[in-house]
Every structure is written in structure tokens, then in C-alpha cells.
Amino acid sequence: MSIVTVQLGQCGNQIGREVFNAICSDVHGTHGLCSKKENESYHDACKERFFCEEESEVPVARAVLVDMEPKVISQTLSVAARSGYWKYDDRSHFCQKQGSGNNWANGYSVHGPRHKEVIMNLVQKEAEKCDRLGGFFTIMSMAGGTGSGLGAFVTQCLRDAFPSSFILNHVIWPYGTGEVIVQNYNSVLTLSHLYQSSDALLVHENDVIHKICAQLMNIKQISFRDVNQVIAHQLGSVFQPTYTAEGGLRYSRNPLGDLMETLVPHPEFKMLGLRNIPQMPENSLAYSTFSWPGLIKHLRQMLIANAKMEEGIDWQVQPPRLGSSLPPSHSTNRPLHFNTSIANLVILRGKDTHSVDLGSFQDPSLYTSWLNPRDAFNAWKTPRAFNKYEKSASLVSNSQFLLKPLDSVVGKAWNMFASKAYIHQYTKFGIEEEDFLDSFTALEQVISSYTIL
Amino acid sequence: SPVSLPFAVGQCGNQVGCRFWDLALREHAAVNKKGIYDEALSSFFRNVDTRSGNDGPGIYKGKICSLKARALLIDMEEGVVNEILQGPLRDLFDSKQLITDVSGSGNNWAVGHKLYGYQYRENIVEKLRKTAEHCDCLQCFFIIHSMGGGTGSGLGTFVLNVLEDEFPEVYRFVTSVYPSGEDDVITSPYNSVLAMKELNEHADCVLPIENESLFDIVNKIHQMISSGKLGSTVKQNSLVTSSTGSASTVQEKPFDAMNNIVANLLLNLTSSARFEGSLNMDLNEISMNLVPFPRLHYLVSSLTPLYTLADVNVPSRRLDQMFSDAFSRDHQLIQADPKHSLYLACALLVRGNVQVSDLRRNIERLKPSLHFVSWNQEGWKTGLCSVPPVGHSHSLLALANNTCVKPTFTELKDRFMKLYKKKAHLHHYLHIDGMEQSCFSEAISSLSDLIEEYNELDATKGGPRTDPSRLQIAV
Numbered sequence: 001m002s003i004v005t006v007q008l009g010q011c012g013n014q015i016g017r018e019v020f021n022a023i024c025s026d027v028h029g030t031h032g033l034c035s036k037k038e039n040e041s042y043h044d045a046c047k048e049r050f051f052c053e054e055e056s057e058v059p060v061a062r063a064v065l066v067d068m069e070p071k072v073i074s075q076t077l078s079v080a081a082r083s084g085y086w087k088y089d090d091r092s093h094f095c096q097k098q099g100s101g102n103n104w105a106n107g108y109s110v111h112g113p114r115h116k117e118v119i120m121n122l123v124q125k126e127a128e129k130c131d132r133l134g135g136f137f138t139i140m141s142m143a144g145g146t147g148s149g150l151g152a153f154v155t156q157c158l159r160d161a162f163p164s165s166f167i168l169n170h171v172i173w174p175y176g177t178g179e180v181i182v183q184n185y186n187s188v189l190t191l192s193h194l195y196q197s198s199d200a201l202l203v204h205e206n207d208v209i210h211k212i213c214a215q216l217m218n219i220k221q222i223s224f225r226d227v228n229q230v231i232a233h234q235l236g237s238v239f240q241p242t243y244t245a246e247g248g249l250r251y252s253r254n255p256l257g258d259l260m261e262t263l264v265p266h267p268e269f270k271m272l273g274l275r276n277i278p279q280m281p282e283n284s285l286a287y288s289t290f291s292w293p294g295l296i297k298h299l300r301q302m303l304i305a306n307a308k309m310e311e312g313i314d315w316q317v318q319p320p321r322l323g324s325s326l327p328p329s330h331s332t333n334r335p336l337h338f339n340t341s342i343a344n345l346v347i348l349r350g351k352d353t354h355s356v357d358l359g360s361f362q363d364p365s366l367y368t369s370w371l372n373p374r375d376a377f378n379a380w381k382t383p384r385a386f387n388k389y390e391k392s393a394s395l396v397s398n399s400q401f402l403l404k405p406l407d408s409v410v411g412k413a414w415n416m417f418a419s420k421a422y423i424h425q426y427t428k429f430g431i432e433e434e435d436f437l438d439s440f441t442a443l444e445q446v447i448s449s450y451t452i453l
Numbered sequence: 454s455p456v457s458l459p460f461a462v463g464q465c466g467n468q469v470g471c472r473f474w475d476l477a478l479r480e481h482a483a484v485n486k487k488g489i490y491d492e493a494l495s496s497f498f499r500n501v502d503t504r505s506g507n508d509g510p511g512i513y514k515g516k517i518c519s520l521k522a523r524a525l526l527i528d529m530e531e532g533v534v535n536e537i538l539q540g541p542l543r544d545l546f547d548s549k550q551l552i553t554d555v556s557g558s559g560n561n562w563a564v565g566h567k568l569y570g571y572q573y574r575e576n577i578v579e580k581l582r583k584t585a586e587h588c589d590c591l592q593c594f595f596i597i598h599s600m601g602g603g604t605g606s607g608l609g610t611f612v613l614n615v616l617e618d619e620f621p622e623v624y625r626f627v628t629s630v631y632p633s634g635e636d637d638v639i640t641s642p643y644n645s646v647l648a649m650k651e652l653n654e655h656a657d658c659v660l661p662i663e664n665e666s667l668f669d670i671v672n673k674i675h676q677m678i679s680s681g682k683l684g685s686t687v688k689q690n691s692l693v694t695s696s697t698g699s700a701s702t703v704q705e706k707p708f709d710a711m712n713n714i715v716a717n718l719l720l721n722l723t724s725s726a727r728f729e730g731s732l733n734m735d736l737n738e739i740s741m742n743l744v745p746f747p748r749l750h751y752l753v754s755s756l757t758p759l760y761t762l763a764d765v766n767v768p769s770r771r772l773d774q775m776f777s778d779a780f781s782r783d784h785q786l787i788q789a790d791p792k793h794s795l796y797l798a799c800a801l802l803v804r805g806n807v808q809v810s811d812l813r814r815n816i817e818r819l820k821p822s823l824h825f826v827s828w829n830q831e832g833w834k835t836g837l838c839s840v841p842p843v844g845h846s847h848s849l850l851a852l853a854n855n856t857c858v859k860p861t862f863t864e865l866k867d868r869f870m871k872l873y874k875k876k877a878h879l880h881h882y883l884h885i886d887g888m889e890q891s892c893f894s895e896a897i898s899s900l901s902d903l904i905e906e907y908n909e910l911d912a913t914k915g916g917p918r919t920d921p922s923r924l925q926i927a928v
Contacts, residue, residue: 010732010733069735097590098590099455099733099735100737101741102834103741177820178816178831179835180742181834210809214810220810221808221810223731224808414924415921420746421797424747444923448926
């Protein structure tokens with residue numbers, strides 16, 4: 001099954017390009033420490049998932065590029081083509097001249113309806129090119145105007161036009177201290193709307209990735225390109241082919257469906273966080289060795305303690321002891337910083353994955369009580385190494401990972417809303433105070449739901 | 454690229470405009486080596502095949518044939534515009550872009566606004582439409598003018614009204630040169646306050662400029678160069694005051710240095726819309742992020758660095774110095790000190806070899822010493838444009854919506870009241886058709902209200918901060 005990627009706005013398009021780059025470079029890289037047959041299988045699965053062969057010499061990414069100004073798309077198309085390994089379909093893009101002015105209302109209420117037909121036609125074309133459509137992967141930032149506002153509108157259109165397809169929104173959380181002054185408004189409006197049409201939101205926080213670049217990748221002058229490459233690596237580690245069942249003979253063909261099934265048991269809980277280890281500069285890879293027990297131990301503690309990366313993990317945090325007679329909300333056993341999960345997915349790639357013991361992730365104390373721990377935890381594996389990492393482990397988690405960031409964004413937006421600052425910029429384009437209130441209400445509900453886990 | 458359409462109105466406006474076109478050509482020539490008419494150029498220039506006359510069809514791609522500036526030059530005296538038409542930039546303009554008269558406005562806002570406004574309205578609308586027709590996508594109008602005289606101030610603000618009527622959805626940015634206390638035009642306070650009312654009501658963003666600040670910057674540069682403190686030589690074309698490398702090097706005129714600063718301001722402001730970068734910042738984004746309430750749209754600007762040294766290796770310490778300078782008093786283009794007043798919002802547009810980590814490091818470093826309004830504690834808007842200005846490896850434009858503009862306005866009000874109380878020179882205005890005493894009282898009232906809004910904000914500075922309680926929802 002194939003995934004159609006929709007790249008929205010500057011951020012969406014810049015990241016999208018790095019994602020296809022990372023996937024291609026992984027496939028064409030070293031043979032992946034596995035048998036030739038395995039490698040070919042992986043290659044084929046990846047191709048089917050993300051690329052279209054057509055009559056062209058290089059694989060064509062299954063993607064639609066959308067932006068309200070032309071510079072980024074123009075650059076994205078040409079840089080991709082220059083790689084020589086892959087490219088975009090030259091016709092599969094739509095842009096305007098004006099931009100959205102960082103105005104969610106402009107993106108959602110003006111550009112959305114105005115360009116709906118053209119954009120959905122492009123999406124339809126891409127969908128038709130797929131033998132079997134596995135769903136949509138949209139990439140956007142919440143801070144600006146196009147990715148966020150137009151992105152929310154397009155997601156709604158996707159839901160209406162493809163009611164039974166899976167939609168996964170990859171959402172970029174902006175830096176805490178501003179890229180955009182109205183970013184908290186735009187974020188609140190985006191998240192509340194996406195929650196209605198999307199199946200799940202997979203989040204990357206700029207602040208977190210920035211730290212990874214600084215502390216783990218040792219990059220001195222960090223550019224957005226550096227940040228985007230780390231994000232692309234992490235996404236690749238999730239979406240490259242894997243076996244979803246123990247002893248599976250074929251690479252899974254329905255990655256989005258599988259993801260939703262394992263991680264989103266209830267529509268109230270759609271916020272997914274992503275962790276990937278190890279992360280290091282490419283030139284250090286050759287000198288490093290890792291053991292699976294070590295990696296699994298770190299990943300588990302990152303989950304429990306809500307650590308954003310593998311350095312600075314708080315090892316003091318432990319899951320609550322089960323069997324306490326006190327109800328969970330009054331339990332003095334429940335440590336304050338413990339991150340409760342609804343469901344988790346661990347993805348292992350590379351050497352000796354078949355022998356890895358993941359029992360520690362099935363510990364019931366990690367999870368809320370509604371799901372059977374056997375159902376709350378899943379593992380996907382492949383012996384094929386990813387992107388030159390001999391061993392690589394990823395965690396996609398539906399847990400309280402994003403509770404604090406969400407609460408922070410809503411708090412700041414509320415604070416600004418109380419003063420009515422900037423509201424006139426939104427009402428100008430048809431988003432009224434009432435709409436803001438609806439969005440705040442929706443998100444307070446999500447916050448509350450995740451808090452009482 | 455989205456088009457920004459400048460209107461130079463009046464003597465000052467056209468002198469600045471002239472420097473602007475010159476430096477814009479220089480900037481594009483520096484990046485556009487092959488002489489291809491590209492997206493970036495199309496922001497300010499049309500490409501015309503002049504073989505079929507100046508009104509020839511626009512050529513959208515391929516080699517540059519003949520560049521025509523997208524602009525309207527308006528003056529009620531001929532001197533400055535004629536000079537432009539006889540100078541090295543003459544081929545940039547054709548007669549359809551000019552609106553001139555001979556006698557000037559006599560430093561009288563009413564003559565500019567009511568008399569000439571009425572007289573030339575149709576002409577202005579017609580030429581405006583023609584110019585706009587040539588634009589694929591019109592994003593923004595720029596008015597460049599001074600506040601103290603008659604044409605720039607009166608007719609300039611009249612044009613502002615026309616723009617709002619005819620193209621309500623296109624953003625209106627105004628670069629206004631405010632008169633100093635020692636201005637030799639006695640009635641400059643009247644003209645400025647009458648114009649302020651128009652700016653309050655019809656502009657989306659105003660960038661006030663004060664000649665004293667420009668003058669101080671020019672002096673500072675002269676001093677640095679002549680004192681020999683700089684060690685190695687300064688790159689001439691990097692000076693924010695310089696015309697080096699542009700068409701006008703030979704004929705530098707007295708105010709050119711000061712006007713170059715304003716021209717550079719406009720170039721930097723539009724750089725991210727014209728050139729690529731990892732975090733683009735368009736003019737509509739500036740308006741969106743920096744104007745929290747409709748009338749509070751006055752932005753204090755600063756440009757750094759003022760020059761570059763010829764030695765190429767710039768350690769990051771110098772980069773950080775650039776950020777520090779942007780907040781220092783002597784880099785602001787009005788006499789103001791944003792550091793000691795209250796920020797409502799701040800934008801940083803960086804050009805050249807600067808990355809997001811440099812931005813973040815400096816914001817973190819400078820934040821603690823700045824006062825932000827309680828509902829916008831992290832109120833930063835940032836942009837990264839890859840193409841630096843000529844002669845620099847990097848540069849920074851800071852735009853602040855800050856209560857430090859207030860003194861400029863209160864002083865203006867005081868000077869106005871000094872004249873108005875004595876009814877000095879009022880008759881020159883009142884005998885113009887359409888002018889009444891109420892024009893004056895409404896104008897000063899508008900200014901007073903604006904000052905009061907800033908006062909209220911200032912009163913919140915340093916006060917206790919109680920965040921509003923969050924929405925409670927039923928569990």
C-alpha cells in the first residue's frame with residue numbers, strides 16, 4: 001500500500017524533502033547488514049510505499065506540495081531533482097504568490113476554500129497513481145499561516161473526500177521563544193481542528209530536536225536544515241518497511257493502518273510522541289557499538305521519565321507500584337514525573353533484532369488500566385539496518401509525552417487571548433472570538449483527558 | 454515574487470526614493486550575475502521590451518531587456534523629479550509613473566491634501582491602476598514621505614486614503630520622516646499632526662524616521678573612519694550610508710548618506726520576500742505579528758551593522774555584537790531607547806550567513822534585559838534570509854512595537870499646541886477649501902488618544918503579573 005504525502009507551507013515542504021532524501025539515501029546506502037534478498041525486499045517495499053516508478057529514470061515521490069508563496073516549492077523541486085536519486089512530479093504542486101501572513105484565519109478561511117478544488121485534484125491524481133492507497137501523511141508546522149491554517153482545512157477535505165483512509169498529521173511544534181508571535185493562537189486553532197479530522201498527530205518539537213543537534217550531533221551553528229535532517233531520520237526510522245508480526249514473511253503493507261491500530265484505541269487520545277536512539281554524528285558511527293539491552297533500557301527510561309533524548313535521563317523516576325489499595329489519582333505511590341502511557345510501539349532495526357527482549361515494555365505499571373498490556377504494547381522489527389546505524393530503536397508513544405507542551409501552548413495562548421491582542425487580525429478573515437473559545441474548550445478537554453490517565 | 458509598490462511623494466520622499474532604486478539595482482546586480490530577469494527582480498522591476506515603446510509588453514523570463522521600476526513618483530514641484538529623470542536612473546521611469554506640478558505646496562498640509570488631492574485624484578487613481586495592472590500579485594504599497602512639509606505630508610496622506618479606497622486588501626506601509634524640534638519649517642508641527650491622523654486611521658504599519666538619528670549615524674561613521682579606530686579598512690560599499698557601486702557614486706548629494714540609510718531599511722524589510730531563506734518573512738507577516746491592536750502600528754527600526762571591515766573572518770562574537778547593537782539607542786532610526794521602555798512585539802530579520810541557533814542564542818541572551826508586555830512575554834517574530842546585503846556577510850533589521858515612540862509623539866503634540874494656542878499661521882490652512890477648525894481639533898484629539906494608549910501600556914510595565922485563570926471544563 002502506498003502513502004501519499006502532502007507537504008504544507010514552508011516547514012512542511014522543507015521537511016518533506018529531507019524525509020524523501022533520508023528514505024532514498026537509506027535505501028541506496030550500504031546494503032544494510034542483511035542478506036541481498038532481504039535488502040531487495042526492503043527496497044521494493046519502500047518503493048511501493050513512497051515512490052512511483054512511471055517512465056522516468058528516477059523514482060518519483062508520491063507527494064503533493066502546497067504553499068501560498070512560490071520560493072520554497074521552487075527550491076524544493078530543484079534540490080530534489082539535483083540529487084539524481086529521486087524527484088518530485090513536476091506537476092504535483094500548487095502555490096500562490098502572497099503567502100498567508102502567519103494568519104491561521106487567512107490560511108483556513110480564505111486560501112482553503114479558494115483553492116480547495118485545485119489542491120484536491122492534485123491529491124486525487126496522486127491517490128489514483130497508487131495501486132492501493134494506504135492513507136495520507138501530511139507535514140506542517142502549527143506556528144505559521146499556511147501549514148497550520150490551510151493544513152487544517154486540507155486535512156478536513158481529505159477526511160471528507162476519503163472517509164475510510166488513514167490520515168496521519170506530522171505536526172511541528174515551534175520553538176518556545178518565538179518564531180512567530182501569534183504562534184500560540186495558530187497552534188491552538190490548528191490542534192483543535194486537526195483533532196476532528198485526523199486519525200493521529202505525530203509531533204516533533206523544535207526545541208527538542210535543536211537540543212539533539214547541539215548535544216548529540218555536536219553541530220555548532222545549527223541551521224533549520226540540520227533540524228529537519230534529524231526529524232527526517234526519526235520519521236524514516238518509523239516509516240521504512242518493517243515486519244509487524246513475529247515470524248512475518250513479508251514486510252507490512254499497511255503502515256499507517258497498523259500504526260493507528262496499535263496506538264490509537266480511543267479518538268480522545270491522538271497525540272503521539274517519537275523518540276529514536278541512538279543519535280550521533282555520522283562520522284562517529286564507525287567507532288560506536290551498542291548493545292540491545294542497553295538501548296532498550298535507555299528507551300524505556302526515556303518513556304517513563306519523559307526524557308526528550310538519551311542524555312540527561314532522570315533515572316530516579318520509576319513506575320508506580322501496582323496493587324496499591326488507593327485509587328490511582330490519590331496514590332502517593334504515583335511519582336509526579338512519571339509518564340503514563342496508553343499504548344506504545346517500539347521499532348527495532350538492524351543486527352540481531354530477533355533476539356531482543358522487550359519484556360520491560362510490557363510491564364503493566366507503565367500503562368493505564370483500560371488496555372491489556374499485551375495489547376497496549378507492540379513491536380515491529382527488521383534485520384535491515386537503517387541509515388548506517390548498526391542498531392536503531394524508535395519509540396512511538398501515545399502517552400503523556402505532549403501534555404506539558406500542550407498545556408504550555410494553551411496557557412500562553414489563553415493569556416494573550418485575555419487581552420484580546422491580535423484578535424482583530426483573525427476576525428478580519430472570519431475567525432471570531434467564539435471560534436477561539438471553541439478551540440480552547442476542545443484542547444482543555446484533551447489536556448484534562450491526558451492528565452487523569 | 455509578491456510586489457511591493459513604492460510611492461515617493463514630495464521632495465524628501467523622492468530623494469529617498471531615488472536612493473532606494475539605485476541601491477535596489479545594486480543589490481540585485483550583485484546576486485544576479487547572468488542578467489536574467491528573475492522572481493526576485495520582479496518584486497520591484499518590470500522587464501520591458503522597449504523596442505515597442507516604454508509601454509511595451511512585459512517580458513516575464515529570459516534576459517533582462519530594459520528594467521522599469523514599479524513605482525509612482527509624485528511631487529508638486531519639479532526640481533527633484535526632474536533631476537531623477539535627467540540622472541543615471543532616468544531609464545527606470547516613464548512619464549506614466551509621474552505626477553508633478555510646478556508650484557509646490559508651500560509647506561502647507563492643506564494645500565497638499567485638500568487642494569492637490571482633489572485636483573489630482575483621478576490622475577492618481579488612473580496611474581495607480583495602470584501600475585497595479587502590471588503586477589501579478591500586489592502585496593504591499595509603500596509610501597515614502599516626510600511629515601513636516603506640504604506635499605509629502607498632505608498629498609502623501611491623501612494617496613494613503615486613495616490606496617485604501619481602491620485596493621483595500623493590499624497592505625499599506627508608510628516610511629515617514631518626522632521633523633525635529635529645530636526644523637526650519639515653522640508649520641511642520643501642524644503638518645505632522647494633521648498627517649498623523651491619517652496615518653493612525655489608514656496605514657497598516659508606519660516606520661517613523663527622525664533626521665537627527667540619521668544624522669547621528671552618519672556622524673558616527675565618519676568619526677569611526679577618521680579616528681582610525683577601525684584598524685583595517687572599511688569596505689566602502691558596506692557602509693549603510695554609502696552609494697558606492699551604485700549609479701550615483703559620482704554625483705553624491707548632501708543628504709544622500711542619510712537617505713541611503715532609509716533606502717537600506719526598505720531593502721532589508723523586503724529582502725525575505727524577494728530572496729530565499731530557511732525561514733521566510735513577508736510583509737504581511739510583519740503586519741500580522743507586530744500590530745496587536747489596530748492603532749498601535751508604529752514600529753521603531755534599527756539596522757546593523759553600519760559597516761563591515763574588509764577582513765573576511767568574522768568570529769561569532771562579532772555576530773552577537775550585531776544583535777546587541779540592534780537594541781542600542783544609537784542604532785535606532787528615531788530618537789528612542791527601546792531597552793528602557795515596553796515591548797509589545799519585536800521582529801528580527803536576519804540576512805546572510807546566520808542560522809537559527811545564532812538567532813536563538815542571542816534572543817536568550819538579550820531577553821532578560823528587555824521588558825515585554827505581560828501578554829506577549831515571548832513575543833518574537835524571526836526571519837532568516839540567505840542573501841546578505843551588498844558588502845556584508847550578514848545583517849540584521851530589528852522592528853520594535855515599543856512604547857519608546859511615545860516621546861516622539863508627545864513632543865510633536867507640544868510643538869503643535871504651542872502654535873495652535875496662539876492660532877499662529879492657521880489662516881494659511883483654513884482658507885483652503887475643505888479645511889475647517891475641526892480638522893485641527895480632530896487631528897490633535899487623534900494624537901492625544903494614541904499617546905494615551907501608550908500611557909496605559911506603560912502603566913502596566915513592571916507591575917505584578919497575574920495570569921488569567923484557565924477555562925474550566927466539565928470532566
